[in-house]
Amino acid sequence: MPAIEAHHLYKVFGRKGREGVRRLEAGADTDELKKAGLTPAVIDASFTVEEGEIFVVMGLSGSGKSTLIRMINGLHPPTAGHVELYGENITAxxxxxxxxxRRERISMVFQHFALFPHRSVIDNAAYGLETQGVAKEERRRRAHEALELCGLTGWDEHLPSELSGGMQQRVGLARALAADTDILLMDEAFSALDPLIRRDMQDQLIELQQKLGKTILFITHDLNEAMRIGDRIAMMRNGRIVQVGTAEEILTDPANDYVAQFVADVDRTRVLTASSVMEPPAAVLGAEQGPRAAHKLMREHQLPAMFVTGRDRTLKGYVTEDEVGRHLDQKDITGLMKPVPDFARVTPDTSLADLFGPAAETPAIAVVDDAGRLNGVIPRITLLAALAAANESEVTTSSETETVLTPDIDEMKEAVRD
Amino acid sequence: MIEGTTPLTIVPPLPVGELFETGFDWFKDTFDAAFDAIGDFINSVIDGFAELLQAPEPLVLAIVFALLAWLVRDWKLAVGSLVGMVVIIGMDMWDPAMETLALVVVATLFALVIGIPLGIWAARSPAVSRILKPVMDFMQTMPGFVWLVPVVILFGIGVAGAMVATVIFALPPAVRLTELGIRQVDSEVVEAGHAFGAGSRQILKDIQLPLALPTLMAGVNQVIMLALSMAVIAGLVGGGGLGNEVVSAISTLDLALGFDAGISVVILAIFLDRLTASIGSRRPGHGRLRELRDRFTRTPADRTPARVS
Structure with a gap:
C-alpha cells in the first residue's frame, strides 16, 4: 500500500475558494482567478509516494509547495481533493x-527549525513522544537515541538558542525521528543552512533513510538538492505539478520547456549514470571460443580488443588483437585472456562524473551489474560525446553515439599499441 | 429663519448622558440585590487581606518584602525595598499603605482573572479581537474619575466600589498584552505543535503561554501600576488607605500629610514595579527560586551543574 496518496488536491485562498476550484476545473487560468480576488496556491495535484521512498517536491518560491506539504498532514485543509496515509483519509x-x-503516522521538519525555545534540546526531541503519551523516562531515553542518531551528543540539557543553525536542525530532525512515525515531511528543511552543512545533512538524511526505511516527502527549491536526495521528483510550477519522475527522467525527457530550461544548469555528470550512456558491446567473445573465432570477430568489427564473457554473460576478462594474432594455433582463449582491472569495471548506477578517472586509464569501461554480468561498455569517446550532448542540454541518443564510433577505433588501436 | 442657519441649532441636542443614565437606572434596579452581595463579598476579601497585612509587626513584614525582592531579583532590590518600607513606617503611613496594597493586589488578581482569558480568546478569534479592541479603548481613555460615579451608585461609598472602579481601569493592559504575547509566538512553532498531534489546549499550555510569558508579565506590571494609581483616586469614594490620606490632605490643605501619603505611594509603586518586572524579564526556569528548589529536591550527588550556560 502506498504511504501517501494525494488525490486532485486544490488550495484556493479567498472567500469563494470552492467556486475557484470549479472555475479551474472548467479550464480557467490563474490570472482569471486572481482578477476575481482568489489566489490558487495548489491546482489539481495528484501523486503517490511509495513506502520507503524519498519523494521530492521541487519548485521555486510561490509555486505552492509549502501549501502542498501542509495539506498532507492537515495543517491546511484542502479546498478540494483529499490525502490518504496508508489508505486512511486524513483530510476527512x-x-x-x-x-x-499526526501522532502515529506523520511527523514534520520545518524550514526555520520551529524548535521550542523554552525547552531543552532533549525535551524538544521528546515532544512527539510527549503528545503520544509516552512515560517520561522512556521518552527521554528514546529522544536521546534519536539525538545520537542525528549526530548530536552532549547537548541534551542545553537550550536550542545555544546551538548553531545546523545543530538546531539536527534537533528538528531528531524530534521528527523520535516520534517514530512512518512518514517524515521535510519543508525546505535544509534551505536555511550553509551550503557545506547542507550537503552534510543531505548525506546524513540519505544514510538515515537507508538505515530506518522511512518514507520521506521533501520540499525544496534547490534542484541540485532534489536530484541528490530524491528517488523521484515532482516539478511544481504556479501550483501545478508539471512532471513526476526520477532525476534522470526529468533531465533526459523534460515534460515541457519550463522544466527543460530549469534543468539546463544542472551538473548532468552527477545525475546521469553509466547505464544511461553505455552501449551494447559491438561484439562479445564467449570464453569457450577459440583464438581464430576471436581474431575473425575483431577483424570484422575492427576492434583492437574485446571483452570475454561466460555463457551467463559474466565478465571473464579481455583479449587484444595483437595477442590473439600471435597465438592463432592455440585451442583455448583462456590462456590469452587478461583480467579486467578494477578501475575499468563500474556498476550501472555510477555517475558520469565518476567515469572520467577510469576513462583516462582505459579506452573502454565495462559496466558490470552486481551479479558480475556485463551490461554494456562505455568507450572513452562515447563518454565524451555524452558529456558534449549534456552540455548542449540535448538528449543523448544511440544514433548520435554510433556516428562517432569510427574515430574511436583508431584511438583504441593507439592505446593498445602503447 | 436666521435661527435655522446658526451652527448651534443644526445639530440637534444629543442626550447621550441621559440615555446612559436611564439605562443604568434600570440596570441598577434590576440587579440591586446581586450588586449588594458582590459588594459584601469584595469588602470582606479586601478587609480580611488588609488586616492580615497589618497584623504582624510592620518591621517583620518589611523584612519579608525584602526577602521576596531578593528571591526574584537580587540583594540590591532587597536593600532598597527594606529602606523604602522603613521610610513608610517612619512616616506613620504603614496601615494606610497596607490597605492600599491589599486593594491593589486584590484588584490586580481580579483584573488578571478576567483579562487573561479574554486576551487568550481574542488571540484565537479575530472577531472577538475586533469587538474587544474598542471596548478596551473606551475603558482606558475614559477619565478614571468618571468610573467612580456609576460604581458609587451600584456599590455605595466604600472599598467595594473603589475596587470595581480600579479593576475596570486596570483591566485593558491585561487583555491587550495577553493577546499580543500569544499572537507574537512564532507561527511555525505553533504549527510544530499541531504537526506532532498536540491539541489546542496542550499548545496553549505548553507552547503559547510559556512563550508569551515575558509580554504577559509586562501586562501584569502595567495592571499593577494602573491599579495603584486608580486605588489612590478611589480614595474619593471611600477606598480607604493612602487615597484617604490624600483626599483629606486636599480638603485640609495639609501639605505635610499630602507628601507623606504621596511618597508612600511612590515607594509602593517602585517596589511593585521592580518586583513584577524582574519576574517577567527573567529567562524561564533560571531564577533563584529554581535554584533553591533544585538545591532542596536533588540529592547532593547530582547537584553537579545541570546548566552549562
Whole structure:
C-alpha cells in the first residue's frame, strides 16, 4: 500500500475558494482567478509516494509547495481533493482522529527549525513522544537515541538558542525521528543552512533513510538538492505539478520547456549514470571460443580488443588483437585472456562524473551489474560525446553515439599499441 | 429663519448622558440585590487581606518584602525595598499603605482573572479581537474619575466600589498584552505543535503561554501600576488607605500629610514595579527560586551543574 496518496488536491485562498476550484476545473487560468480576488496556491495535484521512498517536491518560491506539504498532514485543509496515509483519509479526519494520525503516522521538519525555545534540546526531541503519551523516562531515553542518531551528543540539557543553525536542525530532525512515525515531511528543511552543512545533512538524511526505511516527502527549491536526495521528483510550477519522475527522467525527457530550461544548469555528470550512456558491446567473445573465432570477430568489427564473457554473460576478462594474432594455433582463449582491472569495471548506477578517472586509464569501461554480468561498455569517446550532448542540454541518443564510433577505433588501436 | 442657519441649532441636542443614565437606572434596579452581595463579598476579601497585612509587626513584614525582592531579583532590590518600607513606617503611613496594597493586589488578581482569558480568546478569534479592541479603548481613555460615579451608585461609598472602579481601569493592559504575547509566538512553532498531534489546549499550555510569558508579565506590571494609581483616586469614594490620606490632605490643605501619603505611594509603586518586572524579564526556569528548589529536591550527588550556560 502506498504511504501517501494525494488525490486532485486544490488550495484556493479567498472567500469563494470552492467556486475557484470549479472555475479551474472548467479550464480557467490563474490570472482569471486572481482578477476575481482568489489566489490558487495548489491546482489539481495528484501523486503517490511509495513506502520507503524519498519523494521530492521541487519548485521555486510561490509555486505552492509549502501549501502542498501542509495539506498532507492537515495543517491546511484542502479546498478540494483529499490525502490518504496508508489508505486512511486524513483530510476527512477531525479533532481526535486527526491528532491520532499526526501522532502515529506523520511527523514534520520545518524550514526555520520551529524548535521550542523554552525547552531543552532533549525535551524538544521528546515532544512527539510527549503528545503520544509516552512515560517520561522512556521518552527521554528514546529522544536521546534519536539525538545520537542525528549526530548530536552532549547537548541534551542545553537550550536550542545555544546551538548553531545546523545543530538546531539536527534537533528538528531528531524530534521528527523520535516520534517514530512512518512518514517524515521535510519543508525546505535544509534551505536555511550553509551550503557545506547542507550537503552534510543531505548525506546524513540519505544514510538515515537507508538505515530506518522511512518514507520521506521533501520540499525544496534547490534542484541540485532534489536530484541528490530524491528517488523521484515532482516539478511544481504556479501550483501545478508539471512532471513526476526520477532525476534522470526529468533531465533526459523534460515534460515541457519550463522544466527543460530549469534543468539546463544542472551538473548532468552527477545525475546521469553509466547505464544511461553505455552501449551494447559491438561484439562479445564467449570464453569457450577459440583464438581464430576471436581474431575473425575483431577483424570484422575492427576492434583492437574485446571483452570475454561466460555463457551467463559474466565478465571473464579481455583479449587484444595483437595477442590473439600471435597465438592463432592455440585451442583455448583462456590462456590469452587478461583480467579486467578494477578501475575499468563500474556498476550501472555510477555517475558520469565518476567515469572520467577510469576513462583516462582505459579506452573502454565495462559496466558490470552486481551479479558480475556485463551490461554494456562505455568507450572513452562515447563518454565524451555524452558529456558534449549534456552540455548542449540535448538528449543523448544511440544514433548520435554510433556516428562517432569510427574515430574511436583508431584511438583504441593507439592505446593498445602503447 | 436666521435661527435655522446658526451652527448651534443644526445639530440637534444629543442626550447621550441621559440615555446612559436611564439605562443604568434600570440596570441598577434590576440587579440591586446581586450588586449588594458582590459588594459584601469584595469588602470582606479586601478587609480580611488588609488586616492580615497589618497584623504582624510592620518591621517583620518589611523584612519579608525584602526577602521576596531578593528571591526574584537580587540583594540590591532587597536593600532598597527594606529602606523604602522603613521610610513608610517612619512616616506613620504603614496601615494606610497596607490597605492600599491589599486593594491593589486584590484588584490586580481580579483584573488578571478576567483579562487573561479574554486576551487568550481574542488571540484565537479575530472577531472577538475586533469587538474587544474598542471596548478596551473606551475603558482606558475614559477619565478614571468618571468610573467612580456609576460604581458609587451600584456599590455605595466604600472599598467595594473603589475596587470595581480600579479593576475596570486596570483591566485593558491585561487583555491587550495577553493577546499580543500569544499572537507574537512564532507561527511555525505553533504549527510544530499541531504537526506532532498536540491539541489546542496542550499548545496553549505548553507552547503559547510559556512563550508569551515575558509580554504577559509586562501586562501584569502595567495592571499593577494602573491599579495603584486608580486605588489612590478611589480614595474619593471611600477606598480607604493612602487615597484617604490624600483626599483629606486636599480638603485640609495639609501639605505635610499630602507628601507623606504621596511618597508612600511612590515607594509602593517602585517596589511593585521592580518586583513584577524582574519576574517577567527573567529567562524561564533560571531564577533563584529554581535554584533553591533544585538545591532542596536533588540529592547532593547530582547537584553537579545541570546548566552549562
Amino acid at each position: 479526519a477531525t479533532g481526535k482522529d486527526l491528532r491520532r494520525l
